[in-house]
Amino acid sequence: MNVMRELRRTVALRRIFGWRSERAVLWFLALGIGVLSVAPLTRLIWAAIAPDGSPDLAHVLQLIGTQKVWQATLNTLEIAVAATLLAMLAGTLAALLVGLSDMRGKQLWVFTFILPLMIPPQVIALAWVQALSPSSPLLTGVEAVCRSLGWRLTLGNGQPLYSLTGIIMLLGLHNAPLVFLTVRAGLRRLPADLVEAARITGASPLRVLFTVILPLARPAIFAGAALSFVAAAGNFGIQAMLGIPARVPTLITLVYQRLNGYGPSALPDMAVLSLLIALITFGGLALSRYLGGRRDVRVSGSLRQLKQPLGAWRLPAEWLAWLWIGMTLLLPLSALVGTSLTNGFGQTLNRQTLTFDNYTNALWQYPAIHQAFFTSLGLTLMAVVLLTLASLFLAYFLSWQRSRLVSLLQMSTELAYALPGIVTGIAAILFFLKPLPLINVSIYGTVWIILAAYLSNFLALVLRPTLAGFAQIDRSLDEAAQISGAGFMRRMWDILMPLAAPSAMAGAILVFLTALNEIQVSILLVTSSSQTLGPMVIFLDEGGSSTLAAAVGCLMILVVLLFMLIATLFARRLPEGVLPWRA
Template structure:
């Protein structure tokens, strides 16, 4: 019976990941083509807004979207009032199992990543190649199939790999929809017996193998073809102006897609102000008291305090390590430099679920091991503080390394050489010359690591086994499981505050780096 459960869990996880990847491709390919090639009303505003779905973890968004699409949610109630469906036969949009809801949330959250990857790849294609094919009489679809699509494959494989792995290893969304037959939820259920029950270990190893194989295959197919172009001098060309009807058509279609993607965010915001919301299209009573309660309730204040402590600690650790590693990569020459670069970026490909379970197994010591005295400090069952800080730091280290490395690249080494020639030590030069020059990059990178650590899901759910140490994401999950009627509203208020934190952090980081929000996520 158990074997059937685990086989079904793997089948469901593969189906969720595959469906999410295919649907993200279907959405992102025409969207990226439109934004890369054409000019239409509201393009700049829509391009920036396409990143908004990223700022809310899908499992938090699931809280909001369930109110709209539940059996007696807003949409069904509207259809009932209009007489489209009978009152006793509501449409089950999510299915009895919740599988459909999980896939929908993954697509709405992850399609911007595919869009960004594909848009960057399309922007790098030499337009003279398309012009030459068109001059030879190639039809638009044939040109797309034989020229544009093959040259955009690196971006497609990169985006598809990230989307597939993210959907395959997402833990929070299936938990909110109570869809237990997935690999992440089975790993989560096995975490209470980590080290004793080998099933959890086997699931984690298998997940790691699947992820590794996927990235190897993706890299092989992404690198095996010839995508190099002879000339890149003319990649930036004027956009094609669409006719008014076509331009507004693209604007309306993009706006409708964006509105669909923002439904979870809108649902969470509306629910956070709901004094009473049952069997009505919108709340029958509105109240902002839950935002005040977030900062006065003992549980929520402890949750916020824990998250701030963990995130500040991990951001500081990332800052110190990030500057040191970026300096080695940008200023030093040594054997194995490429290996260091690969290892530093590896956490981007390593699911948090795998990392957290590994910590859980590795740092639980028995009396026979002779290391039981360490349990009060690093055993997550007793005090997960240190492991949460380290896991957050490991997961977000690439962000600050990339930001610091960009700062080093933009700073002339001659300034450091001049300081050294005047007798300054390397540490003094770093403190007085280099760090002030790359300060904006470091602040931006630190803000990103801090804000993303505040919303880390898998590490928090697995490692914070004692609710007294729960960060925000674990606190939201716990609140959703409470029988109290106001618990989901309080969870929504926490989710909105977290969403505002991440949105503000992204905006501030983009201002400091002098880039658009989209460029922050590009290599």
């Protein structure tokens, strides 16, 4: 009897301490998300509506009503909408070709189609600018061909991408893979029975496409459009590289230029513009959700993989698909590589001009580039470790211990991820500008404010695949361990973490690839002593070192390719669908 009583007492004590440790971890997560996400956003809103400590809506309306802000707002809306339409068209066509046809070489084609999305946008913009510069071999060759045919073609000395149309084109091409990924996932859930029934009745492939497939895929199409809209409105790299030289103001470049010109004194005005950017992105999300969900398209049926043989059209379709890759990926990247191998921008690459000096300087001669690389690598690794641990614990509570507090934490992480990175940067500056209470230390101007912004912005990116991993775990394993007296931390370490680790690692890979070369979040937070790799390309190009910037951009692409290939080698150990570039 004494033994049984002692055993029950031990089990009861373990349950009490286990419950207490669960609550302690939950409140620690709440404190971290509150400090990194909720508090900075609250500070941003208060700074916008109360710059002097008391609400002043007249100041907000006066700033928004100025000609420059009004023009920047219209440009932002026009760019985001037009680029989204272009991305919807290209991404949907690509998804239909890959998801429904018998096209050959899909795996490699999907990898190359997704690759521009993984390359930093500032590098993509630099590559396109160099590919379409007046002195580029491409335009020079086009002009020579036209002259040989007797056509008069004068391309002029201007850069065609330095325009509103150029920004729209590049953003549309850059965001097309976002639409492709969502539409491809939607096509996999289409019931084959309905399509087969339509074919049996004699409907042509085009009629089946427009009357059955596209209506059923509409929610996925508009979900991809929402992602594209948010990405286009908040893409700093392309808007800055093309819009600033073209004098096409957008809200995101206006924030960057004013903050650089006026410093912290401009923060209240920048808070208003940041909120305006956030409202535009959330408005686009709401409209896309409304358009995608106006009608119920849920159906039942077989989820077998749909295949539409292309027949005689297969070879032309494959040629067009690879021509797209050549024009949108190989052309700009070849121009970037060519520029990086010469001493001067616009030089023709030949035996006399070929040089590796730019790579030598980038790798060994410029301490600023080394510092930026190692700073980015260190921040990225710290962010990956901390976010992976946080996502494992948060996924546990979201899966099996959901409460109002837990739901609020999830909503906060999703909100921080949906906000454009530059909004997160402004919020971090406002919140961390003053010294932290108790320790009286300011992290403004240090690498720690960049890390704080990374933790806020990328938590949702790790959390989503981790939640998918927890959904595949049988809860009875945790309950059995709990009944046997195992504490919360013991259950997490011995049972749940090993089972959910592959999904969490998939999210960690995505964060690593995103954060290592990112520019959206850190562009306003970097200083001379806390430089990161992403903004380095813009700073070098603005300083007149275009060939060195091209070399750094090529090295960044090589790093992205290396880690994509490493992740592909371990793809079999990762949950299906977590690597977006795998067909």
